[in-house]
Structures are given as structure tokens and as C-alpha cells.
């Protein structure tokens with residue numbers, strides 16, 4: 460069966476193989492020395508199975524795809540408030556290397572443009588640039604699930620030609636946004652841009668984000684889930700530079716591109732994608748990479764704002780199980796919208812029962828909002844002179860050791876609950 464998915468990837472890649480639009484980045488001389496035909500595509504499932512097509516083992520420099528990862532690391536290590544004090548989260552609509560800060564706050568507009576990325580580097584704790592870089596290097600490697608290497612030629616080339624980044628770093632230092640020596644910060648930034656990855660590394664790094672910070676290959680938690688959410692948010696709004704609006708409309712996945720020719724894209728909870736093809740469009744995004752992602756999204760239905768089957772499927776069945784006893788069977792993943800539907804339906808029916816039996820046996824997952832709403836439902840019903848019973852054999856809504864806290868009447872099977880309700884109504 461896996462061949463089927465392999466065939467999709469091979470076909471989508473083959474559709475772009477003759478595309479030769481765009482040009483290699485040449486503002487850093489070493490970047491122009493790669494084979495323009497290199498073309499790799501990798502997709503990791505959220506449980507870590509990787510499909511590869513084409514040059515998926517070919518290494519290239521990560522470049523700006525480093526930015527969301529260093530931002531995540533800074534958030535993880537010093538916390539969101541400290542990071543927010545130095546870097547905004549507003550799209551800039553400007554080129555990646557714009558020498559700019561926010562007019563009012565005098566901080567970089569977001570961490571995906573160079574100004575914000577350089578500021579993020581300076582926020583990574585460490586006794587000096589080597590220690591800071593070691594942390595960054597270890598972190599990228601933990602996300603990829605293997606030790607990544609550095610391309611020293613690209614690093615030298617970046618350093619030799621990085622005057623624009625120097626202008627940005629010194630400007631930030633003048634506004635008090637950078638801690639430490641701007642040249643030290645830049646050295647770490649140039650090194651992080653020169654880390655070598657393959658499209659498969661990117662797919663694995665993306666899958667780690669898709670899994671909320673758990674690397675599905677190694678099973679290690681490498682990022683806190685809240686940090687992942689913030690990082691993905693910034694990737695959605697700022698990840699593809701001034702082409703972000705186009706990207707979100709057409710592809711609909713949090714993503715980040717780099718001038719090395721890579722693109723990383725994440726479908727939260729589902730999968731991670733890495734693509735490599737070094738010819739870039741005018742905005743610095745891989746031409747074939749963007750096209751492949753557009754086609755993957757439309758052909759495999761990956762847009763994160765596609766409205767899937769609605770929460771109407773939450774209420775699986777509603778029926779009377781005896782005089783004054785009404786049963787609500789709930790299924791699937793129960794989030795706010797589903798819980799709201801359950802509450803509203805039970806409320807609407809109120810005149811029809813003395814005991815409402817809520818059966819969550821078939822609920823797969825539930826979040827805190829929905830849990831709070833369902834336990835609150837019982838309080839409301841008792842206040843109205845009714846009873847609410849819960850059938851919750853796996854402790855999804857009310858964990859077994861917390862029945863007392865919630866004052867809940869919990870049963871293991873629907874039969875037990877209905878029998879208890881019959882006795883109550885008879886008594």
C-alpha cells in the first residue's frame with residue numbers, strides 16, 4: 460500500500476522536472492556552485508515513516524529554514540515574554556534582508572526576516588558564540604534525528620559577503636535589541652545558515668513540528684508544544700516572505716523557505732514535507748519547491764483551512780432508553796465546537812428527560828475546554844432538578860481518580876447507566 464503514496468510523490472515531482480525557471484542564489488558566491496538540477500522531495504508521516512523521491516539524500520545548506528528552529532529554541536530556553544520583548548510577530552511584507560525594525564517598538568517585525576532571526580540568535584543562552592552555536596546545532600540535529608554537519612565553504616562565503624547582515628546587526632545593537640557583540644552574533648547566524656540538510660532531514664524536522672515537538676523517529680520530545688504552536692503561527696504569517704499570502708491561499712501549510720533551495724512545510728498533526736530544488740524565484744523561494752507544494756496540497760487535500768467533515772458527526776446518536784431517560788452518544792475528537800453541540804442539544808431536550816446519559820465510550824480525544832464543558836453540564840442539570848450520568852470507561856472526561864472532584868456519576872457501560880437511571884426514575 461505504501462507504493463501508492465510513493466507513486467503520488469514520484470508523479471508530483473516528475474510533473475516539475477522540466478521546470479527550469481528561476482536562478483541560483485548568487486549573492487553568496489558559494490551558493491551559485493551547486494548543481495541546479497538537484498531535486499529532492501520527502502514526506503514524513505506523523506509516526507515517522509518517510510517517503511522519498513529523487514535526490515532526497517542530496518545535502519544543501521539550510522539557510523533561512525534555520526530561522527523558525529532557532530526562534531523555537533529561544534522560546535523554549537528563555538520563555539515567550541523575554542522573546543516577545545525583542546522580536547515581533549507581524550508580517551513585514553518586506554524582503555528577507557530588509558534593514559528594518561518596527562517603527563514604534565524598534566524591534567524586528569518577526570523572526571523570519573533576517574533582522575528577527577539575528578535577534579533570535581542573540582537570545583539563545585551561552586557563554587559565547589561557540590556555546591550558543593553548539594546548542595543550536597544540537598537542537599537542529601535533535602529535530603532531524605541525526606547529527607547534521609556544517610558546510611564550511613558556505614560559511615566562509617557568507618561571512619565574506621555578509622555586509623548587509625552586518626548592517627542589520629549593528630542597527631539592532633544601536634536600538635538595544637542585541638545582547639553581546641554583533642559580530643559574535645553574526646558568526647553564529649552564518650554558521651546556522653550553513654548547516655547541511657537533505658530534503659529528508661527537512662521532512663523529519665517538519666514532522667517533529669507536526670507532532671507538537673515530539674520527534675517521531677527518535678521518540679524524543681525536543682520542543683514544548685506551546686512553543687511549537689507559536690513557531691507554526693509565525694511560519695503561517697511570515698514564513699514565505701512577501702509571498703506568504705499567495706502561499707497560504709494556495710498551499711495552506713505553515714512553511715519556511717531558504718535561499719539554499721529548500722522548503723519545509725508542516726501539516727499539524729499529520730505530516731512534514733521537505734523539498735529541495737535550488738533555482739529561486741524573485742522572492743527567494745524555490746520555483747519547483749513551491750510548485751510541488753502547491754500540487755501536493757491540492758492533489759492530496761492538505762490545505763490546513765480546508766473545512767473537513769463538521770462536528771455534526773460528534774453526536775453519533777440520541778435516543779430514549781426508557782421513560783425520562785435520554786441517551787447522548789458522542790464520538791470522535793471532542794473539542795469546543797463538539798461539546799457546544801452536545802450541551803445545546805441536551806439543553807434543548809430538557810423537557811424530555813429526568814436523566815440525561817452522556818456516553819463518551821467512543822470519544823478518541825478530548826481537550827480541556829470540552830472536558831470543562833461536559834463536567835459543567837452536570838452542574839447545570841442538577842441545578843434544574845435533573846440528573847446527568849456519564850458513561851466513560853476509559854476516563855476520557857473524568858479520570859477515575861477524580862470522580863469525587865467532579866461530583867460525577869460515572870459508569871463503565873451504557874447498560875449500567877440506563878439500569879441505574881431506571882431505578883432512579885422508578886424510585
Ligand code: DON
Nearest residue numbers: 522523555652716717718743
Ligand atoms: O542571511 C542570509 O543572507 C542567508 N544566509 C540566509 C537567507 C535566506 O535563506 C533567505 N531566504 N530565502
